[in-house]
Amino acid sequence: MTAPTMAHTGHVTRPHTGAPARTGLAHDDSFAAFARTHIARRADAAYEAEILDRLSWQRLADLGLWRIGVPEDLGGIGGTWADLAEHVADIARTGEDLGFVLSLIAHAGLVRALVEHGNDYHHRSVLPQLTNGAVGATALTEPHGGSDVARTRTLATRTPDGWSLTGKKDHITNAPVADRALILGRVPDLGRRDITLFLVNLHSPGVRRGPAEELLGLRSSPTGAIELRDVALPEPAVLGAPGEGLRTLYDIISFDRALYGLVIAAFLEPQLDKAVGFARQREAFGTPILDHQYVQGRVTDIRITIEIARATARAGIDALVAGDPEASLRCSVAKLVGSEGLVEAAQNLMRLHGHAGYMRGAQTRIVQDALGTLIAGGTSEMQRKNILNQMLASHPG
Numbered sequence: 001m002t003a004p005t006m007a008h009t010g011h012v013t014r015p016h017t018g019a020p021a022r023t024g025l026a027h028d029d030s031f032a033a034f035a036r037t038h039i040a041r042r043a044d045a046a047y048e049a050e051i052l053d054r055l056s057w058q059r060l061a062d063l064g065l066w067r068i069g070v071p072e073d074l075g076g077i078g079g080t081w082a083d084l085a086e087h088v089a090d091i092a093r094t095g096e097d098l099g100f101v102l103s104l105i106a107h108a109g110l111v112r113a114l115v116e117h118g119n120d121y122h123h124r125s126v127l128p129q130l131t132n133g134a135v136g137a138t139a140l141t142e143p144h145g146g147s148d149v150a151r152t153r154t155l156a157t158r159t160p161d162g163w164s165l166t167g168k169k170d171h172i173t174n175a176p177v178a179d180r181a182l183i184l185g186r187v188p189d190l191g192r193r194d195i196t197l198f199l200v201n202l203h204s205p206g207v208r209r210g211p212a213e214e215l216l217g218l219r220s221s222p223t224g225a226i227e228l229r230d231v232a233l234p235e236p237a238v239l240g241a242p243g244e245g246l247r248t249l250y251d252i253i254s255f256d257r258a259l260y261g262l263v264i265a266a267f268l269e270p271q272l273d274k275a276v277g278f279a280r281q282r283e284a285f286g287t288p289i290l291d292h293q294y295v296q297g298r299v300t301d302i303r304i305t306i307e308i309a310r311a312t313a314r315a316g317i318d319a320l321v322a323g324d325p326e327a328s329l330r331c332s333v334a335k336l337v338g339s340e341g342l343v344e345a346a347q348n349l350m351r352l353h354g355h356a357g358y359m360r361g362a363q364t365r366i367v368q369d370a371l372g373t374l375i376a377g378g379t380s381e382m383q384r385k386n387i388l389n390q391m392l393a394s395h396p397g
Contacts, residue, residue, distance in 0.1 A: 031065060031087045035095035043097035046220040047365070050212060052177050053100055053220065058133045060091075060104075066111050066131040074115060074123050075131065081112055082317050085259055089266035096270075098369045099220035101263050102376055103135075106173040109256040110136035110182055113239065114199075117248050121236035126180055126199055137178035137202075138252065139169035139226050149195065149246070154185035154228065156196060162235040165198055169226045173376065176212040176222040178202055183228070184249065187242055195245035199237045206231040217368030218376065253378070254320050254331040260377050261313030261334030264342045265306045271345075271366065272302045275352050289352075298348040305341035312337055329390035336383040339373040346370035 039056045046053045060066075069084040070076020088108060092101040111130050114122045130136050142152060154167025165185055175181070181202055186194040202209065210225035240248035276299055279290035289295045316331035324330075346367040350357035357363040374380055 028087075029090065030063060031060070032090035032094045034059065034063060035091040035093075039091065039095035039097055039100060043095065043100070043220070046097065046100065048219075050214075050219040050222070052103055052135070052174070052222050053097070054177070056100070057103075057135065061131065061133040066107070069112060070115055070127070070131060075128060076115075081255065081321055082314070084108060084112075085262050085313075085317050088259060089262045092263040093266040093269055097220055098263075098267055098366075098373075099218035101267070102218060102373075103174050103221040105256055105259045105263065105377070106138060107136045108259060109252055110138055110180070112255050113138075113182060113248075113252040116251065117240050119236050121234070122199060122239065130180060134179040135174050135177050137172055137174040137181040137226075138256075139172045139175065139181045140184045140249070140253075141171050142168060143170045143225075149184060149249075152184055152186055152195065154183065156185045156187045156198065156233075158187075158189065159232065161232070163198065163233040163237060165200065165228050165231045165233055167228055171213070171223055172226055173221055173223050175224040175226050176209055178209075181226060182239060182252075183226070184245060186245075190243045193243045195249075196242045197239040197245045197248055198233055199239055200228070200231060200233065202226065204231055216371065217365065218372040221376075250328060251320070254328045255317070256377055257335035257383070258313045258316035258320065258331040260373065261309040261316070261338035264338040264373065265310035265313065268302060268306050268309075268342065268345055271349055272299065272306065275299060275302070275349055279352060295352065298352055302345045302348055305337075305345050309334065309338040309341055326390065326394065329387050332378075332383040332386045332390075335377055336380055336387070339370075339377075340380055342370040342373055343367075 038059065039053060042053050042056065064077060065084070065087060067076040068079045068087060069081045070078075072078040088101065088104050091104065092098065095101065107130065111127070114127045114130065118127065140149060142154065144151065144153070152167075154165065154169070156163045156165045165183065167185060169175070169183065172181070179202055181200050183198045183200050185196055185198055187196050188194060190196075200207065206229045208227045208229070210227070212222040212224050215223060276290065279295050279299065280288050282289050284292070290299075312330065313334040316327060316334045319327035319330050350363045350367055353363055
């Protein structure tokens with residue numbers, strides 16, 4: 001679930017085609033409508049069973065969600081990554097299943113990675129699968145090193161036909177159900193600069209996936225381990241160039257981080273509407289509780305979180321697509337303010353409902369899910385470290 005921090009600048013191999021303006025695709029409400037009528041109806045059952053809603057996942061693929069940011073020459077619709085981000089946010093706004101949306105974020109990052117950094121093998125053999133319903137994952141963390149990718153022990157060796165990969169990844173979003181994964185490893189033969197990214201078919205011989213972990217929240221986003229033992233990969237399975245994994249990875253995880261901020265803002269909007277409605281109806285001391293300043297403070301704090309998280313996320317995504325050297329910093333800011341703001345908002349929602357808010361149910365589930373976002377996608381500590389590294393890189397000396 002966690003993601004590393006590095007001090008490299010972003011790197012995009014596929015040429016950009018102009019400013020990241022949002023197209024008409026961003027105004028299509030079909031995904032929001034689907035989430036409201038299908039995902040939301042299955043959300044409780046998926047949460048209780050601790051499974052990914054694969055029926056909704058496949059239907060979203062059929063509706064073209066993953067083709068939105070993919071260029072037409074690669075079989076996509078030709079929209080922008082900002083368009084895709086806005087539609088994922090629409091699903092968060094109406095789907096009532098934050099865990100499911102975090103699985104979408106993990107997949108979205110991999111789809112964009114293949115488009116921006118992939119070769120012909122990725123574009124023709126892997127990308128169509130991920131846009132048509134297969135589940136993707138990005139596997140970085142390991143049992144001993146956590147987010148410190150410099151301690152990665154997953155090793156790749158060259159073979160006459162390509163590569164052989166051995167290692168173990170832990171706490172990986174979508175791992176128990178994923179079909180393809182981007183695996184961070186190292187190639188010792190390259191010397192000091194050896195971090196490399198590999199695309200792995202998780203149905204290959206030598207791959208074993210652990211069961212879904214028992215999580216406090218986000219239970220509809222299966223998370224677990226991936227173990228690889230002498231897994232054979234073709235030569236073009238490397239994403240980017242051998243030894244350039246950190247540079248490529250930095251761009252990939254930045255998009256994921258910004259998506260967190262946008263999704264959190266969207267998720268909180270209907271929760272705030274419900275809270276205001278409740279505060280108008282619930283009375284204390286002969287007046288609706290919304291008339292009391294302490295309640296007004298809680299609801300306005302939630303609104304402020306929504307506005308800040310959305311604004312910083314959009315700024316991060318736009319900067320990333322435009323190739324801005326400070327894009328990574330802005331994306332980390334979006335993740336940081338979004339996840340920490342969600343935790344504060346979840347507590348405010350619970351306290352607004354008094355004792356009923358502490359009873360097991362909708363409000364406590366939001367609290368549980370919110371706490372998970374502090375870790376998923378990179379902890380707040382990692383975001384701060386990345387922000388600092390980017391600041392120092394911009395002001396050397």
